[in-house]
Amino acid sequence: MRLMLEWRDDVRFALRQLTKAPAFATIAVLTIALGIGATTAIFSVVHAVVLQPLPYPEPDQLMVVGEDFDGRGRPSDVSIGNFSDWRTHATSFSALGASNYFNFNLADEGRPERILGARVTHTWFTAMGMPAEHGRVFGAVEDTPENGHLVVLSHRLWTRRYGADPSVVGRTIQLNAAPFTVIGVMPARFDVTSDAEELWVPIAFTPAQLANHDEHYLSVTGRLAPGVSQAQAAAELRAIHAQMKQLYRGDSQVNPAVLEPLHRQFVGDYRQRLLVLLGAVTLVLLIACGNVANLLLARGGIRAREMAVRAAIGASRGRIVRQLLTETVVLTAIGGGVGVILAWLAVPALVAYAPEGVPRLEHARVNAVVLAFAVGTALVSALVAGIAPAVRAAAGDLRGALNEGGRTATTGRDRIRHLLVAAEVALAIVLLVGAGLLVRNALHLQRTDPGFDPRGLLTARLTLPAARYQDPARVVQAFDDIVTGLAAMPSVERAAASTLAPLTPGGNGNGLLPEGKAPEKSNFVITRLAIVTIDYFRTLRVPVVRGRPFLPEDRRGGLRVAVLNEAAAHALFPGADPIGRRFSCCDGSAQNPGWRTVVGVVKDMRSRGPEEDSRPEFFLPIAQAPDAAWTWIQRTMTLVARSRTGDASVLTATARAAVERVDPTVPIYQVRSMDQRLRASMAQARFNTLLMLLLGGSGLLLSAIGVYGVIAYFVTERRQEIAIRMALGARGSDVVRLIVRQGMQPVLLGLLLGVAGAYATSRVLSSYVHGVTTTDPLTFILVVTLLTVVALAATAMPARRAVRIEPVMALRQ
DSSP states (O other), X not given: OHHHHHHHHHHHHHHHHHHHOHHHHHHHHHHHHHHHHHHHHHHHHHIIIIISOOSSSSGGGEXXXXXXXXXXXXXXXXXXXXXXXXXXXXXSEEXXXXXXXXXXXXXXXXXXEEEEEEEEOHHXXXXXXXXXXXXXXXXXXXXXXXXXXXXXXXXXXXHHHHTTOGGGTTOEEEETTEEEEEEXXXXXXXXXXXXXXXXXXXXXXXXXXXXXXXXXXBEEEEEEOTTOOHHHHHHHHHHHHHHHHHHTTTOTTOXXXXXXXXXXXXXXXXXXXXXXXXXXXXXXXXXXXXXHHHHHHHHHHHTHHHHHHHHHTTOOHHHHHHHHHHHHHHHHHHHHHHHHHXXXXXXXHHHHHSOTTXXXXXXXXXXXXXXXXXXXXXXXXXXXXXXXXXXXHHHSOHHHHHHTTTXXXXXXXXXXXXXXXXXXHHHHHHHHHHHHHHHHHHHHXXXXXXXXXXXXXXXXXXXXOTTTOOSHHHHHHHHHHHHHHHHTSTTEEEEEEESSOTTSSOXXXXXXXXXXXXXXXXXXXXXXXXXXXXTHHHHHTOOEEEEOOOOTTOOTTSOOEEXXXXXXXXXXXXXXXXXXXXXXXTTOOSSOOOEEEEEEEEOOOOTTOTTSOOOOEEEEEGGGOOTTHHHHTTTEEXXXXXXXXXXXXXXXXXXXXXXXXXXXXOOEEEEEXXXXXXXXXXXXXXXXXHHHHHHHHHHHHHHHHHHHHHHHHHHHHTHHHHHHHHXXXXXXXXXXXXXXXXXXXXXXXXXXXXXXXXXXXXXXXXXXXXXXXXXXXXXXXXXXXXXXXXXXXXXXXXXXXHHTOOHHHHHHO
């Protein structure tokens, strides 16, 4: 009880002390609020995206199981046959389910709309472990081609389109022009992200599909059986793969299985990105703590007589330390409160300006967990900022301070303050180097040639419903008619369609086998497939560097042709002319390889944006596309049209009209100009750069304030010494040199430490910078120069004030 009463009195005294020094209190509170607010805001995002568990029962038991196709140990898409064998023989999983994203054209009483859904096995719901909120999910009997016209709705779609009406269960809706009966609605917490699939239908494999080890497009999720670890499940999958290799001798598509936790794949590389940002903002917090510590040290010098009086009337050194720490805690608590308000205001801005695709970012908010983090951060900040000033104030010559009227030696205190400034400068260097590297990266990306001309290009995706387009010939004819009609419009210069247009979703990977190579896994070259219409390369203005583009005579029944990009040509036929050479792919077999003859090579395109290097790609004319390919890609293509005026936006209505002339029930979606897609592909880089610039700028400002504070305090404490020097004939320039030398000593130490620290830590940015190394000399030189200039500027005002000291007036004080 006594300690509680003393602590209450200490808090009251601390508040009175802060009200007596409003300027000091305001600066300290705002400094700590900036650090805690920024750290709390970034942590709220990290918590929502990375730390928060998935909303499924026992989420740690959920694993992604995939094929290790390229030997990198990362799960990739799975063939139906491999999934079937795993599900049959694996005992390490209580459930093993498969899914495949699918585009649906939804039609009922409302306006037709395109919906992202998924075809799933009935065991997929079992693996997820969550029952329907209304109705039910489908079972094994219904997961068959004869009984598969059932659909389960997401809570989001049920609320958005059907007004959360429970009577929708049992209703029939049209999906891709076929009737489906709604049998269930999933709970709201099953909607993990705002852009996830909105409905599920049975995948309904046929016996022929279950025996097919080609066509790798399934995502497989498994729930570990009770008591089974990830390592045990992996060992069993390796044993099953050995059995499959014996059973299917010579089948190169039987790949080993690998698994990783679902949460890790769900978060992806955003985990590292956000942790890097959290580390950067923590550096800002440490700089803020250093500034507050410097303020407290300066205030400790002013209060030396007060501490001496307290010691003289019986206060122990421990009691004085506790009082001073209490004042720091109160100061930090107020700053933390203001920081939480700043974080509460900043989080919606972070969510609004963040790039698309960050999982669960919309769930970021200042909740109880984030508040607890803010409280913990404030307490740690209080200790970091307050322990050194408190111990220094209590450890001084208190009796001497009383005898000398408060004037004490400041050498030890100055040494601590100089070390704090050096630490602030070092941390600022690390921040600014990171920001500088990202700025250099952004400039490089803007200058990077994407391999095509994005100006005036409009892109729009469309999916033909399977119910009306079962015949591959009809699919080809429909896309040809749409492109022909679009190209004939007066406002259109050229038009084409592709299953893999740059910066758009889609695309399939295929293993290509050059003629003359044995059909062994090591000889296959993984290459991305694009099925395109005749004018595709001309529409995108992609140069043909060798051979020819596709021609109208490249039709079914003629010579089976293909065009490669430069990366694929080098990978398939290194050091040789690829024109006229052949490879097998897609629809070939051991008896009939299905050779494709290379007739052209085009310039590499950065199909996934300037941040990613070009990958091997091959192109097939739409008339010679394998029949099975339309099932792989769900009869989906991207229209690409070039405007005659250079304004892509004027073609939106034109593209919609061209599709409606062929099939008025098919909507177009994801309608964007290529310039918009290009900007979106660099949105993550711009966002990271902006945040690092803000954090680096904050660190630079706080460091400058720290340097200024030390020099200003130095001038104040040594007014009489400076006056004596000037009275003895010292010139103003001599005084300025003294002050600058005093101020730049810790700065130079900080620069050395900061450069070493930045050199060691900048490697964490290696996966985010392109066209520049993480040890780029120019970036380091510019950052060091900038901070040196800012530090010199921070000494200007105190130095100017020092040379204006009147010796007579200063000596009288």
